[in-house]
Amino acid sequence: MATETVKKKKVRINGCVASAQAAKYADVDVITAYPIRPYTATMIALAQMVANGELDADYIVADSEHSQLSIAHGASSSGARVFTGSSGVGVQFAYELYSPISGTRMPVQMMIADRTLDPPGDFGSEHTDALSTRDMGWLMGWSCDAQEAFDNHLLGFRIGEDPRVLLPQMVCQDGFFVSHITTDVELPDTGQVKEFLPPYKHPYPLDPRRPVSHGPQIMPEQGPPLQLERARAMEGAVPVIEQAHEEFAKIFGRKYDPWIEEYMTSDAEVVFFLQGAHGVTARYAIQHMRQRGAKVGLVRLKTIRPYPTDRVNEVLSKFAVVGVVETNLALGSVSSGGVLYAEVCGALYESAKRPLVLSFMAGMGGEAIVLKEFYWMTQKMLDAKKRGKIEKRTHWVGFEE
Amino acid sequence: MPAIEVQRQMLPMFGSPNQGARFYNPELPQTEPFVPGHRTCAGCGPSIQYRMTSKAAGDNTILVGPTGCMYVANSSYLCTPYNVPWAHTQIGSAGSFTAGVAAAYEAMIRKGKWKGPFPNIICEAGDGSASDIGLASISGALYRNHDCLIICYDNEQYANTGIQASSRTPYGGMTTFSPPGKMVPEAKTLFPKDLARMMAAGHPHCYVATASVGYPIDLMNKVRKGLNHKGAAYMMIYTPCQKGFVYETPRSIDLGRLVVECGLYPMWEWDPAKREFDYSFRPGSMRPVSEYLKLQGRFGHLHAEHIATLQKFANAQWKMMGVELPDALLWAADAKNLSDMAAADEAVAVALTV
Numbered sequence A: 001m002a003t004e005t006v007k008k009k010k011v012r013i014n015g016c017v018a019s020a021q022a023a024k025y026a027d028v029d030v031i032t033a034y035p036i037r038p039y040t041a042t043m044i045a046l047a048q049m050v051a052n053g054e055l056d057a058d059y060i061v062a063d064s065e066h067s068q069l070s071i072a073h074g075a076s077s078s079g080a081r082v083f084t085g086s087s088g089v090g091v092q093f094a095y096e097l098y099s100p101i102s103g104t105r106m107p108v109q110m111m112i113a114d115r116t117l118d119p120p121g122d123f124g125s126e127h128t129d130a131l132s133t134r135d136m137g138w139l140m141g142w143s144c145d146a147q148e149a150f151d152n153h154l155l156g157f158r159i160g161e162d163p164r165v166l167l168p169q170m171v172c173q174d175g176f177f178v179s180h181i182t183t184d185v186e187l188p189d190t191g192q193v194k195e196f197l198p199p200y201k202h203p204y205p206l207d208p209r210r211p212v213s214h215g216p217q218i219m220p221e222q223g224p225p226l227q228l229e230r231a232r233a234m235e236g237a238v239p240v241i242e243q244a245h246e247e248f249a250k251i252f253g254r255k256y257d258p259w260i261e262e263y264m265t266s267d268a269e270v271v272f273f274l275q276g277a278h279g280v281t282a283r284y285a286i287q288h289m290r291q292r293g294a295k296v297g298l299v300r301l302k303t304i305r306p307y308p309t310d311r312v313n314e315v316l317s318k319f320a321v322v323g324v325v326e327t328n329l330a331l332g333s334v335s336s337g338g339v340l341y342a343e344v345c346g347a348l349y350e351s352a353k354r355p356l357v358l359s360f361m362a363g364m365g366g367e368a369i370v371l372k373e374f375y376w377m378t379q380k381m382l383d384a385k386k387r388g389k390i391e392k393r394t395h396w397v398g399f400e401e
Numbered sequence B: 001m002p003a004i005e006v007q008r009q010m011l012p013m014f015g016s017p018n019q020g021a022r023f024y025n026p027e028l029p030q031t032e033p034f035v036p037g038h039r040t041c042a043g044c045g046p047s048i049q050y051r052m053t054s055k056a057a058g059d060n061t062i063l064v065g066p067t068g069c070m071y072v073a074n075s076s077y078l079c080t081p082y083n084v085p086w087a088h089t090q091i092g093s094a095g096s097f098t099a100g101v102a103a104a105y106e107a108m109i110r111k112g113k114w115k116g117p118f119p120n121i122i123c124e125a126g127d128g129s130a131s132d133i134g135l136a137s138i139s140g141a142l143y144r145n146h147d148c149l150i151i152c153y154d155n156e157q158y159a160n161t162g163i164q165a166s167s168r169t170p171y172g173g174m175t176t177f178s179p180p181g182k183m184v185p186e187a188k189t190l191f192p193k194d195l196a197r198m199m200a201a202g203h204p205h206c207y208v209a210t211a212s213v214g215y216p217i218d219l220m221n222k223v224r225k226g227l228n229h230k231g232a233a234y235m236m237i238y239t240p241c242q243k244g245f246v247y248e249t250p251r252s253i254d255l256g257r258l259v260v261e262c263g264l265y266p267m268w269e270w271d272p273a274k275r276e277f278d279y280s281f282r283p284g285s286m287r288p289v290s291e292y293l294k295l296q297g298r299f300g301h302l303h304a305e306h307i308a309t310l311q312k313f314a315n316a317q318w319k320m321m322g323v324e325l326p327d328a329l330l331w332a333a334d335a336k337n338l339s340d341m342a343a344a345d346e347a348v349a350v351a352l353t354v
């Protein structure tokens, strides 16, 4: 049974369904599911597509997220295109598998709709779940709306499966703010997808006709070259990511900067630095603050792994103050707040003209960051600029005057 | 899901199945998918089993190796003993990774992305993996009925980490996590998980069997039955480990027979079509458990009462198999008729010094 051929069309769907649609367009062979909100909606949509015969794939209801990722690993190792996903504690239940999957260079794709970790039981979107895996060798980035999510899934397969890269991808979206908000999404023509995304062909699959061993034991002295190779794979992905985005623009007509989106930054003095859906609210807040004369802008990080160190340095060095909006929790860390602060400061260290950097703990537990809070944060940045130094490194938004 | 029309190879059974098969069998295939030159201990039961299993399966095979001795001591980077594709997976991923391989081949063959007969997909999980940390993953694979054979090579302990108690370690078995001492003279106080039966009971659509390296042809025939069965199959195979059991290296196969003759490792098959156990396997003779225990240092600390407890356990297994118990075995289940193991007093003395 062949996967249905469709013509380009506009639909109104949420982020979860957009991800499911992307998996369908990519004609995935194996899907592994385990329920946890909010990403479940993606798997619900895929289950229906398989049941309806719209998508020919082995849909496996796993017994846990650990199994979900292990099944995905086994299937990808055998040469199948694999799609999986999770949220919150589910992302962490599978933790053991992240390094083996990237280390054996299997381009599994995982959709994440963020959810706050336990405790407490909470459905809200906080990025800590996926960010806790950020150094495991997966390509990783956040989408800010359903269209971008759809596009990033296709880009993910294309980049991760490139024989020069062969790395798994975490395609992340905020729970609820993206996953459950319905917007206009343009679904492409299947022909466009065929042109953009060649079939998956791993160079060394588990195939009885050409026996190979995957993941044998090493001696410690064999470790350095293998770890170096893993690091090089990440670095080697950079040009492939850029090339894929260019071709994507040509074929689908949507042009994205793969690393950073700048909004009203040309004359900005202070900027927000963040990932994901809160960028949408930030854009409105910036329009309002600009009417009041504040020269504020937005720098939205689109790919955190591989981290665009030089781009972040180059872009952020233009401003006087950077306000990092974390939406994640890194207890006892550099800023005693979130992980992004250290990523930003690390990139800026070599800059000749270092901006002041503030860390804003906002959106914790998945609470919406409302306009008022963006205004407040803008004021803090303007104050720091005026003073020429920061009042303090980390502000817990909503807890201070 | 559309019906999967895939080519399958059916493997024929070997003649002269079990009892006296200690001679060269000309029907055995020449192929050696698992070659010598690896780093397992001399006389390693699990690797003897590995050779038999892979020989029975042949070259159209994919092997999955969760962490354990059969990963760590076998696979060495740049030098591999596997002549067929093999992949390491995590110790808790035995069933899940294997399911992924099977699902991939089902999908790829159905979608025309891979051409050829469906491969034999075999997972070689240790008892630690199969009875503890990977139990759910294996149950998942059996429940979903992926076309694969999952083997628990049962050396009755976590061997590779230096001999620790698993859910398969027998009552009275000494390991580094279950040492004998003043408070626990018998060492391991719990009885082993009845793993294979649990798999048969919970997944009755699967072919399930127990086997032992003491009966190679029987073992290989069961492997072939498991592979010929369309859907998931499971085997639990007795594979002694001289490092953990502490015995003379050349006696691995002897132990593999004794454990069955003493009633401590019932041999059976679960027939998924008839939905019944087949207990027809009969060892050449029946013996008291002490004959098995006394060959192994791990039981050296046992007192008469512990040996009697193990005999009662064995007698219950014989009964379950429908075997009439001879008087000698009933007699051996009474501690009054038994003596302590030679090292039992020493074990107590050592325990008092700690």
Ligand SMILES: Cc1ncc(C[n+]2csc(CCOP(=O)(O)OP(=O)(O)O)c2C)c(N)n1
Residues within 6 Å of the ligand: A096, B046, B067, B068, B069, B070, B091, B092, B125, B126, B127, B128, B129, B130, B155, B157, B158, B159, B160, B161, B166
């Ligand atoms: C998640 C995890 N926990 C613990 C270990 C440590 N470990 C390595 S080998 C091993 C023993 C496995 O025992 P078993 O499955 O019985 O195989 P055997 O070593 O006896 O062949 C353990 C516990 C591991 N590799 N991974």
Ligand code: SF4
Residues within 6 Å of the ligand: B039, B040, B041, B042, B043, B044, B045, B046, B047, B069, B073, B155, B159, B160, B240, B241, B242, B243, B244
């Ligand atoms: S410790 Fe036991 S299982 Fe491991 S290689 Fe040695 S004999 Fe085999």
Ligand SMILES: [Mg+2]
Residues within 6 Å of the ligand: B068, B126, B127, B128, B153, B154, B155, B156, B157, B158, B159
């Ligand atoms: Mg073991």
